[in-house]
Amino acid sequence: MIEVVEFEQQRRRLFGIAYRMLGEASEAEDVVQDAYLRWRSRPAAVGTPAAWLTTVVTNLCINRLTSARARRERYVGPWLPEPVATGNDPAELMERRDTVSLGFLVLLEKLTPPERAVFVLREAFDYTHRESAEVLGVDEANARQLYHRALARLGEARRRFDVRPADGTKLVERFIAATVEGDVAGLEAILTEDAAIWADGGGKAIAAREPIFGRSNAAHYLAGLASSPRAPAAHLSVADINNATAILVHESGDLTAVLIPEIHDGSITTIRAILNPDKLTYLRTQLQPLA
Incomplete structure (x- = not known):
């Protein structure tokens, strides 16, 4: 029961990471469920559940993005992310809400899966380069390089989504x-x-x-x-x-x-x-x- 409670405390944040990574709410739900099964069957106790689960979810998303790219190339007409409601519960997607705008998610399609992972963790969840490196299993210099490469790919376009218009x-x-x-x-x-x-x-x-x-x-x-x-x-x-x-x-x-x-x-x-x-x-x- 304690294990279930620990996971449920992380569920919204994990969904928020997976949705931003994949742009698909249904896929994000599947990733979170997969993470839950891995959490229940892990061989040993985990010192920091949040870090362990973030690593699992992020890497599951990276793997799914690789196959998703091929599917989206064969998609009939323009591909857009799945829409989600964000007005009912301020905590629904956690952290920076501007990073779930449809335009922002479309923009993220320019990035490779590792670049997207580092960018999402830093921009939406305030991860440091060291923390992102631990999640991806790379050194800090590599994580920093991935982030700056993402910034270069996105250019000035990313600034369009910083503010929600009052009117x-x-x-x-x-x-x-x-x-x-x-x-x-x-x-x-x-x-x-x-x-x-x-x-x-x-x-x-x-x-x-x-x-x-x-x-x-x-x-x-x-x-x-x-x-x-x-x-x-x-x-x-x-x-x-x-x-x-x-x-x-x-x-x-x-x-x-x-x-x-x-x-x-x-x-x-x-x-x-x-x-x-x-x-x-x-x-x-x-x-x-x-x-």
Whole structure:
């Protein structure tokens, strides 16, 4: 029983690490469960359970990322991370909430698995280079090199996700109103000139298989959704998803899409839409108690 309690005390933090590493909530849950089984069957007592479990989870994620890369290269259309609710429980994903933004997780796809591990541990969980080195089983100099290589790969783009816009909710409400009304001019007024739409249907839901670039193209595409045969049955609401004000689309009571706008300087720069039903499973379970 004590062993179970010790593990449960670490579960949220472990999920937070695994989700940031993998960008997939369902896979992160599997990793945490695998870590639990290893915890129960370990041959000897562990002096520091948190460190031991972090090492297990991180290395399980590194192994999974290697095979995930191949799957994502064969993915139908753009691949986006699985969305998770972040507004119900401030401790849900632990530590720096900006590091679970969809844009940030997409950015992490540029990194190799070891680079991603070191970057996540340091940026989201304040691990030192020495602590990261112990988790990965490398020397401190190597861990430091991995971190700086990650910084170089990500460049200035990572700074975009440091602050959550205070006007996010009002802007998203304007976006919803303009989309529902098919108001092209209204949409163009809140989109940046280089706005982009990325839709993840995974071949299992109707979605644009190529990104849509440019203010005019994006506005006309969004306005066109209002005339879709499915539009009258769709119910739109807002929720805190991946540390952003997002739009939930329900049809006949079922969650069918999540749209997460990325906002900078009072305008929407990117809209990421997750429609693949498999990627909405975890979020459905999170939202179920609220239904």
